[in-house]
Amino acid sequence: MDTASLHESLLEHAAADEFSGVVRIDRGGQPILHEAYGLASRTWGIPCRLETRFDTASITKLFTAVAVLQQVESGAFDLDTSTIGFLELRDTEISPAVTPYQLLTHTSGIGDDADEEAGESYEALFVDRPNYSILTTADFLPQFAQKAANFAPGEGCRYCNCSYVLLGLMVERAAGVSYRDYVTANVFEPAGMHRSGFFRMDHVETDVAEGTDPIVEDGIVTGWRRNIYSYPPLGSPDGGAHVTAADLVSFHRSLIEGRLLGDDLTASMIEPKEDLRPKGKGMHRTGFGFEFEVTATGEVASYWKEGINVGASGILQHHPASDVTFVVLSNRESGAWEPIEMIEQMIGGSDPSDDRR
Numbered sequence: 001m002d003t004a005s006l007h008e009s010l011l012e013h014a015a016a017d018e019f020s021g022v023v024r025i026d027r028g029g030q031p032i033l034h035e036a037y038g039l040a041s042r043t044w045g046i047p048c049r050l051e052t053r054f055d056t057a058s059i060t061k062l063f064t065a066v067a068v069l070q071q072v073e074s075g076a077f078d079l080d081t082s083t084i085g086f087l088e089l090r091d092t093e094i095s096p097a098v099t100p101y102q103l104l105t106h107t108s109g110i111g112d113d114a115d116e117e118a119g120e121s122y123e124a125l126f127v128d129r130p131n132y133s134i135l136t137t138a139d140f141l142p143q144f145a146q147k148a149a150n151f152a153p154g155e156g157c158r159y160c161n162c163s164y165v166l167l168g169l170m171v172e173r174a175a176g177v178s179y180r181d182y183v184t185a186n187v188f189e190p191a192g193m194h195r196s197g198f199f200r201m202d203h204v205e206t207d208v209a210e211g212t213d214p215i216v217e218d219g220i221v222t223g224w225r226r227n228i229y230s231y232p233p234l235g236s237p238d239g240g241a242h243v244t245a246a247d248l249v250s251f252h253r254s255l256i257e258g259r260l261l262g263d264d265l266t267a268s269m270i271e272p273k274e275d276l277r278p279k280g281k282g283m284h285r286t287g288f289g290f291e292f293e294v295t296a297t298g299e300v301a302s303y304w305k306e307g308i309n310v311g312a313s314g315i316l317q318h319h320p321a322s323d324v325t326f327v328v329l330s331n332r333e334s335g336a337w338e339p340i341e342m343i344e345q346m347i348g349g350s351d352p353s354d355d356r357r
Contacts, residue, residue: 003033006346010339014038019339020048021209021314021330024245028323029253034245040209040331042224053195053208053242054329056314057307060241063187064164065104065289066255067171067179069265070186072100076174079104083166087173092145097153100170103163104288105274111147112160113140123230123310132202134232137168137179157274157286161238168237179237191254193247198240201233208242209331211311227311239307245327248316252325256318270303270318306340308333315340319347
């Protein structure tokens with residue numbers, strides 16, 4: 001691996017104002033590249049550091065998946081439990097046949113608050129409803145509980161953020177604490193993620209990257225905008241936890257080494273479940289949080305979880321054959337994708353960015 005050339009290329013991208021963030025690449029559990037690039041705050045001209053915490057967007061779903069499987073191990077509910085029955089939800093269009101397995105694998109068919117597959121904008125949800133009014137997991141329910149299903153449970157596969165909101169509610173009901181408190185104590189702490197947390201946009205927190213995106217007019221960048229009105233001000237089961245790149249690598253290592261789940265569910269977490277759509281020479285499949293590239297012979301070539309939102313993008317990806325894990329975190333919506341492609345080319349893998357969330 002030519003990490004020196006990669007580093008120089010990333011420096012050039014940062015100098016051209018095309019990337020700001022942190023890149024971490026590990027091989028065999030040891031870092032071979034760990035560098036920060038660009039600005040964490042455009043307001044104050046503060047550079048990114050290795051200790052900078054970034055909004056992970058949908059990468060947060062991995063933490064939710066682990067929390068759910070921990071509750072399955074504890075006997076609180078099963079993967080085939082009726083979610084609506086367990087939560088005792090009333091006045092909803094969500095089928096009582098929907099299960100945690102289907103929610104984890106995006107095969108429940110439930111309506112999403114902003115349907116990404118249909119091109120709906122998440123920001124548009126907050127034109128009439130203040131984003132700052134959504135602080136608890138239950139606050140999300142009015143945004144999707146009455147939406148019609150896209151298909152019957154188990155009869156398709158369609159990416160759905162709100163499936164993880166329901167999973168977060170199940171964790172809360174089973175554990176008797178808030179989702180954020182549960183994940184902090186039962187995922188972050190045992191995984192050694194000592195810098196990670198759920199930080200409010202309207203509270204002062206040190207070493208948290210400022211999410212910004214360029215304002216483009218007629219192809220020219222005329223300024224920058226903050227993401228403070230683009231989604232709720234506090235992370236939730238479907239997205240928004242803040243982590244460092246090192247903490248995200250630590251999460252993955254803790255997961256595969258069995259420090260978060262027992263043997264059976266650890267194995268289940270990192271194996272593909274359902275077909276999503278063809279991808280490259282293999283098959284793109286979904287699982288419990290992760291997505292997978294499966295070769296024509298049925299082997300897992302790589303698995304990953306990516307996240308994207310206004311002022312945030314990133315990925316955690318692992319290649320089992322070479323035991324290479326890499327993380328890219330950026331405080332721009334488009335920031336992570338070119339570095340991901342560069343890393344994939346360097347290690348000889350394929351780029352999952354065509355299916356980024």
